[in-house]
Amino acid sequence: MDVGDLSPVERTTLLTEYARAVDARQPRPILGDPLADEVVRKIDYDYSTLGVTPSVRCLVALRARMLDDRVRAFVAAHPDAVVVDLGSGLSSMVYRVDPPGSVDWYSVDLPGVLALRSALLPPRTGSHTVAASVAEPGWCDAIPAHRPTMAVADGLFAFLTEPAIVSLLRRITGHFDSGAVAFNDYGRVSKLNRITGQLAMRGSNSPHLQWNFAGFKDPRQPERWNSDLRLVEEASAMFEPETEQFPRGLRAASRLARRVPAIARKARILRFEFARS
Numbered sequence: 344m345d346v347g348d349l350s351p352v353e354r355t356t357l358l359t360e361y362a363r364a365v366d367a368r369q370p371r372p373i374l375g376d377p378l379a380d381e382v383v384r385k386i387d388y389d390y391s392t393l394g395v396t397p398s399v400r401c402l403v404a405l406r407a408r409m410l411d412d413r414v415r416a417f418v419a420a421h422p423d424a425v426v427v428d429l430g431s432g433l434s435s436m437v438y439r440v441d442p443p444g445s446v447d448w449y450s451v452d453l454p455g456v457l458a459l460r461s462a463l464l465p466p467r468t469g470s471h472t473v474a475a476s477v478a479e480p481g482w483c484d485a486i487p488a489h490r491p492t493m494a495v496a497d498g499l500f501a502f503l504t505e506p507a508i509v510s511l512l513r514r515i516t517g518h519f520d521s522g523a524v525a526f527n528d529y530g531r532v533s534k535l536n537r538i539t540g541q542l543a544m545r546g547s548n549s550p551h552l553q554w555n556f557a558g559f560k561d562p563r564q565p566e567r568w569n570s571d572l573r574l575v576e577e578a579s580a581m582f583e584p585e586t587e588q589f590p591r592g593l594r595a596a597s598r599l600a601r602r603v604p605a606i607a608r609k610a611r612i613l614r615f616e617f618a619r620s
């Protein structure tokens with residue numbers, strides 16, 4: 344399958360999918376998603392240009408595992424749930440979580456990615472796609488609003504601007520009656536860091552070149568953007584038992600991160616709840 348027509352930001356989906364595919368090929372995978380491996384093998388692409396180092400592979404696999412666990416718990420508590428995977432890319436999260444048929448799952452992404460998704464991933468009852476930009480109003484109009492809803496974003500926010508993220512969060516709590524929002528987060532990413540990353544990756548296909556968001560240190564920052572959100576969890580990947588499978592340098596960083604919050608927050612999951620009063 345050719346992906347030459349994808350825009351640079353749409354192409355960022357190849358990095359996370361490839362990272363999970365390589366994880367699946369390990370003798371002891373962290374996530375273990377064989378469908379990701381099937382999908383990347385069907386795409387004609389030079390994945391070596393993406394910069395998927397062993398550390399990137401481990402961190403992407405682990406945060407997917409952490410988000411899967413949160414979505415699984417939500418649908419177990421709410422069998423009538425709606426799950427909205429924002430910037431779903433080619434992710435096979437719905438197959439990994441494998442919710443009951445009473446759950447409706449919406450994968451929202453840009454049109455080029457969703458065309459590829461439909462061509463590469465098997466159809467599934469209760470699975471729907473919404474081809475739209477989450478930075479524009481209207482993406483949620485066709486999604487049921489009155490059921491418990493979990494919105495999840497794995498790897499999306501880095502590619503949005505801060506105003507787009509603020510509007511997206513307000514749109515979620517404005518449209519859906521109640522539920523949760525969970526996403527991966529890197530803490531504050533300084534301009535120097537972003538520019539250094541972009542210079543280092545110049546000429547490659549690294550998603551660093553599409554990075555738009557400076558992030559935030561205080562996990563409660565989204566509560567200040569949107570008073571309907573209540574922080575219920577900040578969980579760093581650096582505390583997970585799977586860090587023992589990390590390559591040596593990253594394993595050392597994860598041990599340090601347990602004592603240094605500034606490092607721990609570089610690989611965290613944030614989860615918020617909301618309910619209309």
Ligand SMILES: C[S@@+](CC[C@H](N)C(=O)[O-])C[C@H]1O[C@@H](n2cnc3c(N)ncnc32)[C@H](O)[C@@H]1O
Pocket residue numbers: 352353354355356357358359360429430431432433434451452453456475476477478496497498499502503550
């Ligand atoms: C790094 S990929 C992550 C994809 C997927 N969540 C995963 O874990 O593999 C980022 C995704 O966000 C999507 N994206 C970026 N900007 C978007 C926007 N404004 N609206 C919808 N999707 C967007 C990209 O097309 C891409 O699929």
